[in-house]
Amino acid sequence: MKRRDLLKAGAPLLLAPWLPGCGSSSSPINGGGPNPPLGSNNIARGLHVSWTSDPHTTRAVTWFTDGLNAPEGVVEFGQGAFSKTARAAASQAYDIDVLTHRAQLTGYDPEQPLQYRVRHGGDSLSATYTLKPMPRGAFRFAHFGDHGTSEFSRLVREGILRRGVDFVLIAGDLSYANGDQPIWDTWFNQVEHMSASLPMLCTAGNHEEKDGNGAAFKTRLSQPGNGRYYAYDLNNVRFIVSTGGAFIADGTLLAELLWLETELAQAALRRARGEIDFIAFAQHFTIWTDEEGRSPNNPTLVLLEENILLRYGVDLLLVGHDHEYQRSHAMAFGQPRETGYVQVCGGGGGVGIRSFSGQSAWSASQHLRYSFIEYAVKGRSLKAQTWAVDTPDLQPASQLTLIDEFELIARSPQARNEAVMPIRDASTLMAQNGANWRYVEAHTRLRNAKHLHQAIWHEHA
Ligand SMILES: [Fe+2]
Ligand SMILES: [Fe+2]
Known part of the structure; x- marks a missing residue:
């Protein structure tokens, strides 16, 4: 039996009992560390770190709270002590009563590890996390x-x-x-x-x-x-x-x-x-x-x-x-x-x-x-x-x-x-590609719709 058929027929992996079902929000969390239950408006969860500017000297910290009335969130951070704070901006996540909180960390030594934690209200603190410095070379x-x-x-x-x-x-x-x-x-x-x-x-x-x-x-x-x-x-x-x-x-x-x-x-x-x-x-x-x-x-x-x-x-x-x-x-x-x-x-x-x-x-x-x-x-x-x-x-x-x-x-x-070439404008780009724009747009829409259909029977069956 081919591997694809194994997945379709037996689906031992896709039917594992710990897997969250499609559409469920109450599935057990198996991602690693402890996670608070949904429904707490001052508990930061779903923390993720990225950058929106320089990858060495800035960090964006983003997280969620449930409901739409969380107290303002603050990131406390520093290197050895939580000596700095960054206030978060909150906005509603798409189509759900969940707030997304975003804070920018700057002004730290980019060559040293950085510790941070998130506070909502007076006494709701997240765990402390450590960010490695981004290397300058390799x-x-x-x-x-x-x-x-x-x-x-x-x-x-x-x-x-x-x-x-x-x-x-x-x-x-x-x-x-x-x-x-x-x-x-x-x-x-x-x-x-x-x-x-x-x-x-x-x-x-x-x-x-x-x-x-x-x-x-x-x-x-x-x-x-x-x-x-x-x-x-x-x-x-x-x-x-x-x-x-x-x-x-x-x-x-x-x-x-x-x-x-x-x-x-x-x-x-x-x-x-x-x-x-x-x-x-x-x-x-x-x-x-x-x-x-x-x-x-x-x-x-x-x-x-x-x-x-x-x-x-x-x-x-x-x-x-x-x-x-x-x-x-x-x-x-x-x-x-x-x-x-x-x-x-x-x-x-x-x-x-x-x-x-x-x-x-x-x-x-x-x-x-x-x-x-x-x-x-x-x-x-x-x-x-x-x-x-x-x-x-x-x-x-x-x-x-x-x-x-x-x-x-x-x-x-x-x-x-x-590979150093002049930048082409829109009409040149389209003409050189021989692209019929209406065809391209129609095909892309069809592709996206087809992929959604495939996903329903293939990935969540
Ligand atoms: Fe995809
Ligand atoms: Fe995919």
Whole structure:
């Protein structure tokens, strides 16, 4: 029996009694540390740390309280003593009586660990968490997508904590709330044992669209830029994060495309000047895939996006969406090409595992395993290791298993120069891509609708 059929027929994992059911807000929390019950208006829960500005000298702390009348929240922080405070701004999370609280921590020594805790009212204090300083040179991060609330989701987070990386990038499809907002609360409560102490940056997936076209995503996370598509430098890497069209209903797809063109052109120029060594592009959707039923590619992204990535020499494409692990050779338009990008699909982040229809020439490694990828950036070298958190027959494992590793060496000066190109305007971009805008929009809407349908029978059956 094929693995996919095993999952459908026996579903020993998907029917495990501890799994929160779709639509339930009272499921047991299995995310790690103690979590308060829902219903307390002055207890901070679902803490997660990120940055909206400089990754070294600022931290955004975000959390939730239940109801709409919580007292003002304050983050007490310092290095050795809680000598500073940051007041939080509160706003309502999308479509539920939950408040999101956001505070910015600044003015600390970025070379030293930082302790913080959250206070609501006089005596309601959270636990104390410690944030590691962000390294100035070599650093490591983890990447996965398609997380959900399963035991494998928990194993992925625990594995990442065990590896001791500096931050985590989740490539979309986070909670699979699909319009049922309390699932977001369950998800953040479960994730807290990782996200309260490890900065977490996210991309938007097609499942984030199902909550008010990204409204839950935007009202519950604190991220750079407009919170949907954004960019930041971390030492010698420029990270550029796209929605990949997940929020097409907001009418900003063309604006985002022009933003990508500009961002990538500037990043390529800065790389040629030696200010950065790598351009990493993150979004939810694969461009090329061998997943059964989705291969060979996402035609909209091939038409619109891939030539922009190739024009400016994106080094690494970090994605999810397809529920497996698949890593490409350097590639372009579905064929290996030395000057192309390496796509890494980390869709085995916990919600489920699907199947492959084959292995294309561009695919360097592929596994039907629950897993995450760890990247170590050191100068002109970027080494990656992929860790499975399960056994080969998809049972939870107590050990991490290395299932793939590869290294990217930064482009040569000549290759960097070749990727320095003028920024194109909208009409040029559309004409050169040969794109019929109405077709692209219609296809993207159809893709998003189809994925929702698939999710209902495939991931929550
Ligand atoms: Fe997914
Ligand atoms: Fe997806």
